[in-house]
Amino acid sequence: MRILALEVAKARPDTVIIASPHSLRLFRRIGIITAENSSGTLATLPNRSVKLKAKCDVVFAKRLLRVAEMRGLPVVGANYGTSEGKGSDMPMDWGTLIPLWFILKETGLKAKVVIVTPSREIALGQNVLFGQTVARLARRTPGTQVFVASADQAHTHSKTGPYGFSRDASKYDGTVVRAIRENRLRDVIRLGPRMVERAKPDSLWQIAMLVGAMGTVGMRSELLSYEVPTYYGMICATFARMQN
Secondary structure: OOHHHHHHHHOOOEEEOOOOOOOOOOOOOOEEOOOOEEEEEEEEEEEEEEEEEEEEHHHHHHHHHHHHHHHHEEEEEEEOEEOOOOEEEEEOHHHHHHHHHHHHHHHHOOOEEEEEEEEOOOHHHHHHHHHHHHHHHHOOOOOOEEEOOOOOOOEEEEEOOOOOOHHHHHHHHHHHHHHHHOOOOOHHHHHHHHHHHHHOOOOOHHHHHHHHHHHHHOOEEEEEEEOOOOOOEEEEEEEEEOOO
């Protein structure tokens, strides 16, 4: 994560767009956070925690909402607290806080954020189209933007885990690892729904968004790490824009 964060910091982005599976879970809707701020706390060890607060790129978020609506995508904007000002502060989930802790806090990067939430109830292709929309808007927006697909992989690696064991966990993760190494991320969204259900990943829908972005802006993937520290798999990878 530190290597990944340093690569992001080198790009000096003005905005970090992050897709998290653990923020608002909106039924049949892709969420776009339009709050001015996002903040959260995460317990790390007994009697220890980390805190993070970020400014949100409200202008980009509202433009993204408008453009996605025009494309007929099932999106909804979401604020929290007050309509504006300090009280407009979306609680930051762990799928958002952990990557941003490394990217913003540890590197000292001064970038605004846009938080989006995929939907698992809509056709996977609509998440792909949303990723295309993000990339197209970014290309028309001054400055530099980075997209982060935050998620753990399969959650059925261990019999003692909360979701039990399935051989499809290693199959799913293996497909993702190969797809990253071979720069063929689209292979992941072609996996059958029964395998996905048994593997129970959190990543498929954010990967779909990333596939859409990669189809719009040519990128080269690089696997940094893959491990199964507990009942779920974890991957760190970079997707860097290829030079024209």
